[in-house]
Amino acid sequence: MRFCIHRGTHEIGGTCVEIESQGKRIVLDIGLPLDVTDPDAMALHPVPGFDKPDPSLLGVVISHPHQDHYGLAYRLPQETTFLIGEAAQSILEAADFFTPAGLKLQHVIHMAHRIPIELGPFTITPYLVDHSAYDAYAVLVEADGKRLFYSGDFRAHGRKAKLVEQLIADPPKDVDVLLMEGTTLGRPESEQGFPSEDELVPKFVEMFEQTDGLVLVWASGQNIDRLVTLYKACRRAKRQLILDVYTIHILRATGNEHIPQAGWQDIRVFLPKSQKRRILQDQSFELVNPLKTYRIYPEAFATEADRSVMLFRPSMIRDLDAIEHLKIGRLIVSVWGGYLKNEKNKPLMGWLEQRSIPMDRCHTSGHADANLLGDIRRAFPQALLVPIHGEAPETFARWPDRLLVGNDGEWYEINY
Ligand SMILES: [Zn+2]
Structure with missing residues (x-):
């Protein structure tokens, strides 16, 4: 199994990760970058299946209904299979009537908390998390005996905090790679923690x-x-x-x-x-x-x-x-x-x-504070930590062991 972060190694939003195994591929999120004002004109990532249908692209996961995670999905071929929570899909469809930012998907597999989905060589297990978007998931991807965990966007000071506490108490074991968001890292408030x-x-x-x-x-x-x-x-x-x-x-x-x-x-x-x-x-x-x-x-x-x-x-x-x-x-x-x-x-x-x-x-963040990010990092002690969805990936150096600050568009083989 190998993976490539097409976008998101050094920025918040626009997340897109491609994972390959045995010639088949899945994608985690297809977000609109925050600085793109004309999504119609933006060049799509070089992923076979994005411009025209390609049978080796088995599915595109939309971790949660925020535009910086799904905002380019409308540009993909209608035949594309999407994996998304049922409520998340309904929310995007309801939004589609009233705003240009909604989304209607044709081919959908619904994700549900801790229910594995088999897709070619991949097993994808969603974990419902606490976030400011409803029906948000982290996902575990397994193939070739390797395991990658993608945190998506999450926090533990909202109304689903318990789910993240459970994840920390009972995380998937033997994870090789942890793609963890770091939206708030580098901001002083993140160190103090956010109000619930x-x-x-x-x-x-x-x-x-x-x-x-x-x-x-x-x-x-x-x-x-x-x-x-x-x-x-x-x-x-x-x-x-x-x-x-x-x-x-x-x-x-x-x-x-x-x-x-x-x-x-x-x-x-x-x-x-x-x-x-x-x-x-x-x-x-x-x-x-x-x-x-x-x-x-x-x-x-x-x-x-x-x-x-x-x-x-x-x-x-x-x-x-x-x-x-x-x-x-x-x-x-x-x-x-x-x-x-x-x-x-x-x-x-x-x-x-x-x-x-x-x-x-009067507001509180939709994202994890520094303390919680540390808890998640420690919940996957063996994993290579790869920062994503943050402007300051160098701030991840507080967890120096097995850290990989990657670059957009680079492929990494999971082979250790
Ligand atoms: Zn989000």
């Missing part, structure tokens, strides 16, 4: 309680853990949570009845103009008609502002500006801080200033 999702709840509650008027929370509609956090905080602060139709469909796509949904107490549904346009264009009224009872219409926003929290994205500014006499008390930014520096979000800053809306932050 549950620790965010009282922080949100306090901010909600201190606000007159509507609270806006900017968070991803696909960060399910965060939406659960917000719902819990809303219940405690006695505010209703207003979610847009897109987010409601993402929540439903998880297939998990324990996750907040339309119909739950104090969840209201809002249809932003952009989503309304999309529904009208496609005549897809079945997406909104069943939600009628839970809808909140613009007129009610002003009168119910004091007892509402709204999940916000900068694209909703126009919807809010169209509502008369709406008092917006605060914006809480609950996404990665880097987005704030993005040129694209300059109009948001101008808008906040113009409407005198104070901005606060």
Whole structure:
């Protein structure tokens, strides 16, 4: 068995790993690099089967539904077999209707926690992990008597922390190569550790309680853990949570009845103009008609502002500006801080200033801190450690034994 990291040895995102055994191949992730603005124009990695169908490419694993792991999948031939979690696939399909970043896959094998999948010479065993994307997996790949473990993106301070603790307590044995993400390594916060999702709840509650008027929370509609956090905080602060139709469909796509949904107490549904346009264009009224009872219409926003929290994205500014006499008390930014520096979000800053809306932050990382990365490294003591999905692979030198800092596009034979 040999492997090649086509992209991701020295950057966060754009991950793509090819593994070969007996002339057959599989690929782990086909991510859109964070700095690529035109994915249509990006040259695909030199993997047979990417440009046109090739029977030696047996499957492409999508570890989790984040664009930097699946964002180039739409460029592959329709015949390509994908391995992805069932909920992850549903989430990408639900997103596909409303955003250009969604994905519809034709040929799919569903991954499930610790259920091995045989694919030619490969045995692929997925391990469900804790991450800010729902239905995220690490995978063990076995062939030719060799074993490679790919961590995917993970953490242990979210709502599935136990799974990662179990992985550390009972890891696959005799792993030869460990491809481990290092997103946060090199950042001082990573050494201190990140707050847990549950620790965010009282922080949100306090901010909600201190606000007159509507609270806006900017968070991803696909960060399910965060939406659960917000719902819990809303219940405690006695505010209703207003979610847009897109987010409601993402929540439903998880297939998990324990996750907040339309119909739950104090969840209201809002249809932003952009989503309304999309529904009208496609005549897809079945997406909104069943939600009628839970809808909140613009007129009610002003009168119910004091007892509402709204999940916000900068694209909703126009919807809010169209509502008369709406008092917006605060914006809480609950996404990665880097987005704030993005040129694209300059109009948001101008808008906040113009409407005198104070901005606060309340967030925790989707990725492992330095301590947890050390725990994972030690769980695979015999493995060659190969950094991936990090900007500073040299920071892995804190685990100097059996360390290989590779380069994009280089092949490595697993033969020791
Ligand atoms: Zn991710």
